[in-house]
Amino acid sequence: GDSVTQMEGPVTLSEEAFLTINCTYTATGYPSLFWYVQYPGEGLQLLLKATKADDKGSNKGFEATYRKETTSFHLEKGSVQVSDSAVYFCALNEPYGNKLVFGAGTILRVKS
Amino acid sequence: ETGVTQSPTHLIKTRGQQVTLRCSSQSGHNTVSWYQQALGQGPQFIFQYYREEENGRGNFPPRFSGLQFPNYSSELNVNALELDDSALYLCASSSTGGTEKLFFGSGTQLSVL
Numbered sequence: 001g002d003s004v005t006q007m008e009g010p011v012t013l014s015e016e017a018f019l020t021i022n023c024t025y026t027a028t029g030y031p032s033l034f035w036y037v038q039y040p041g042e043g044l045q046l047l048l049k050a051t052k053a054d055d056k057g058s059n060k061g062f063e064a065t066y067r068k069e070t071t072s073f074h075l076e077k078g079s080v081q082v083s084d085s086a087v088y089f090c091a092l093n094e095p096y097g098n099k100l101v102f103g104a105g106t107i108l109r110v111k112s
Numbered sequence: 113e114t115g116v117t118q119s120p121t122h123l124i125k126t127r128g129q130q131v132t133l134r135c136s137s138q139s140g141h142n143t144v145s146w147y148q149q150a151l152g153q154g155p156q157f158i159f160q161y162y163r164e165e166e167n168g169r170g171n172f173p174p175r176f177s178g179l180q181f182p183n184y185s186s187e188l189n190v191n192a193l194e195l196d197d198s199a200l201y202l203c204a205s206s207s208t209g210g211t212e213k214l215f216f217g218s219g220t221q222l223s224v225l
Contacts, residue, residue, distance in 0.1 A: 004154075032212065043116070043202055043216035044155070051212075089154050093211040098168040099145070100211050102154030 002027045006090050006103035013110050019077040021106045023064075023090035026071065031092035033057075033066050033073040034100065038087040047075075047088070080110045116205050116217035124223045125193050133188040133220045135203030141215070143167070143208060144186040146178060149200040149219070161186055190222075198224045 007022040025033065032051045036044040048057030053068035062077045073090060090103040117136045125131050137144050143162045147155035157170035161180035175191040184205070190197055200221050204214040 036216075041218065043218045044204075044214075045216070046213060049212070091154075098160045098162075098211060099157035099170060100147075100155070100214070102156070104152070104154050 002031065002092060002094065002101050004090050004092055004101055004103035006088075006106050008104075008106070010107035010109055013080055013108070015082055015110055015112050016079045017110075019075070019080045019084075019108070021075040021088055021090075021108070023073045023075065023103060024071050025073065025090070025092050027092055027094070029094050030068075031094055033064070034091040034093075035062070035064055035073070035075050036089040036091060036102075038089065038105070040086070044089065080108070082110045082112050084108060085110045116203055116215050118201075118203050118217035118220050120220060121218070122221045122223075124225060126225055127193055127195060129193050129224075130189065130191045131193060131222060133190075133201050133203075133222070135186045135188070135205075135217060137184045137186065137203075137205035138215050141205035141207050142184050143206045144180055144184065145204045145206075145211075145214065146186070146188045147202040147204065148172075149202055150196075151199070155202055158188065193224045195224050198222060 003026045034049045035047040037047045048059040050057040050066035056065045087105045091100045145160040146158040149155040159169040160167045164180045180186045200219040202219045204216045
């Protein structure tokens with residue numbers, strides 16, 4: 001079945017450092033790809049998404065590009081802030097599908 | 113516009129008991145999905161309800177069941193609780209039957225002792 005693999009955490013960075021969280025996927029079709037963020041004590045929030053190959057999703061300084069050739073959707077941010085500390089989940093769905101398949105999540109800790 | 117609300121926020125049950133978790137969808141949303149998030153793992157799809165009908169189910173046994181009401185709120189029922197059912201249960205609503213934009217609640221933390 002479809003699956004998502006994320007880099008293991010926790011990832012610990014200093015404020016203003018560059019962030020990359022790797023995500024690769026396995027899918028039989030052409031899924032949409034998502035990054036969700038979960039702040040402590042809260043539910044998941046959609047951070048960004050991309051619906052087809054070479055699309056770039058972006059939001060709040062975060063970016064990810066849908067790479068079909070490498071089946072990847074790595075999350076990047078040029079300068080992280082302490083407020084970015086959270087758990088980040090990569091996910092996919094199937095076209096017209098009704099469920100998301102999530103990776104295991106990556107904890108990000110940003111120190112001031 | 114209210115968001116997705118779940119109740120209760122925390123719950124402790126004993127193995128073998130039954131539990132009901134509740135979810136109020138965001139205003140205007142007719143689709144509710146339930147996910148189980150075990151500690152240190154990503155959420156796993158349990159099932160989805162669209163206009164009061166089950167619209168897809170994940171790899172969960174029949175003791176996990178659900179309902180959606182005419183106001184599109186939803187319940188998740190789990191019978192014969194097992195220790196491995198301890199998890200955060202997340203409800204998500206959307207305005208379509210798809211997954212392009214889900215709005216998640218804060219979840220119900222269930223502990224089975």
